[in-house]
Amino acid sequence: MSLLAETVRAIRPLDAAAMAAAHARHATLTKPPGSLGSLEDLGVRLAGLAGVNPPPLPEPAVVAVFAGDHGVLDQRVSPWPQEVTGQMVANFLAGGAVVNAFARQTGASVVVVDVGVAAPPVTSAENLIEANVRRGTRDLSVEPALTREEATAAVEVGIRVAADLVDRGAGCLATGDMGIGNTTPAAALIAAFTGAAAADVTGRGTGIDDETHGRKVGVVQRALALHRPDPGDPIGVLAAVGGLEHAAIAGFVLGGAARRVPVILDGVIADSAALAAAALAPDAVGAMVAGHRSAEPGASVALRHLGLEPLVDLGLRLGEGTGAVLAWPIVASAVRVLHDVATFDSAGVAEK
């Protein structure tokens, strides 16, 4: 059996007994019932994922930044040149990007995965994973971005990265991405999986003017009309209108779900990849935590489709895993409550 098929088969629903135990525990803790809002639901869900209450603290956390390039850049959908992708990979490895700063602040670690960068990285570093499937995608507005084989290979890169990180002790995974032009395939994926109109899911990416935005909406519309992607064939959708980092992140989510470790989603690229993961294995949604609400309109459409409420809403639109890393201490706090907080009984606090 292929790694992808094996991984999909290993993904199981949340454990109802562990969730019931976490729910009951919450009612005994020294706080008014429900006073932690959606953090209570998150703690319950992570108990269901782990199959035990309290679930293990989601630590240490590792953010994997998947990097890839995009043939659709030929359509002038981003103001930034392609070489920025590889240059930012070097910046991540040198520790100088925003995600590195947020990771230092929170205690997360950063690994970088070259799954599809056009220019081979010149730096070697112990936190660089070289798994290049193809040096950038084809232009999705004129032909399929990837073959099915390439899309599957990229998904399997993500599965392997997740499994390796968990084997090396990670208790929480966070998604990151880097790829000039990658908000265009993200929009196309979200339209394909949710049925939303291109105009409703195509945003300003790194910051584009009205003219570029109009062209970008047209590119997404043309790609959807050309390929007519079938949401019942998630690999076909990823191949037609996706990107190598989108496919790898879909695999990363599946890999985390198969190992029953929470995966914190970053922005719109992760959200689009999560739709592919959910289409491949619906129970994978149980392992997903929406780290934040990206300013890209497609992010909210994707999260609504997945039934996920984002933890942080700061208008971020950077990518790299920044929103996911910021959300990690909140995820850990939701679990910490189930470990540390005294009960009314043990603390001698009167109940109402």
Ligand SMILES: O=C(O)c1ccc[n+]([C@@H]2O[C@H](COP(=O)([O-])O)[C@@H](O)[C@H]2O)c1
């Ligand atoms: O995470 C997000 O929601 C997000 C929103 C807008 C832009 N980005 C980042 O910006 C790059 C893609 O933007 P663009 O305009 O080139 O498509 C890519 O490197 C992403 O990580 C990321």
Ligand SMILES: Cc1cc2nc[nH]c2cc1C
């Ligand atoms: C500088 C820069 C940093 C980024 N990080 C994620 N996407 C990015 C895009 C640009 C342009």
